[in-house]
Amino acid sequence: MDSPEILSLYAQLNKVPKGTVVTYGSLAKMIGKPGGARWVGYVLKNLPEETKLPWHRVINSQGKISLPGERGEVQKRRLKKENVEFTNDRVRLKAYHWNP
């Protein structure tokens, strides 16, 4: 079963608008857990493939895809499809505005 913390993360991730990206750290901070960036990555890895959460909008603080392997390519492709601009393998805009 998913703990409340996980559910909170799901909810917050679900609020991320299309065409924008968030960092693991920011996402962690949103749910009141600064420094929990690593934990966020752990949770996302555990996500089922059938999930409809916008997990592909989550990148690292360097503006790059942290997900290695083909999954990373898929993520990049999805972001491009949402009009997210890439410069080589870096996201040009971290257009993320969070209103608490």
Next chain:
DNA sequence: TAAATGACTCGCT
């Protein structure tokens, strides 16, 4: 109960 893991971040070199 304690030790290990990971789709991270920051500061310093």
Next chain:
DNA sequence: AAGCGAGCCATTT
């Protein structure tokens, strides 16, 4: 600009 090391959190074994 790029690489290295230590710090952080909850989950999983």
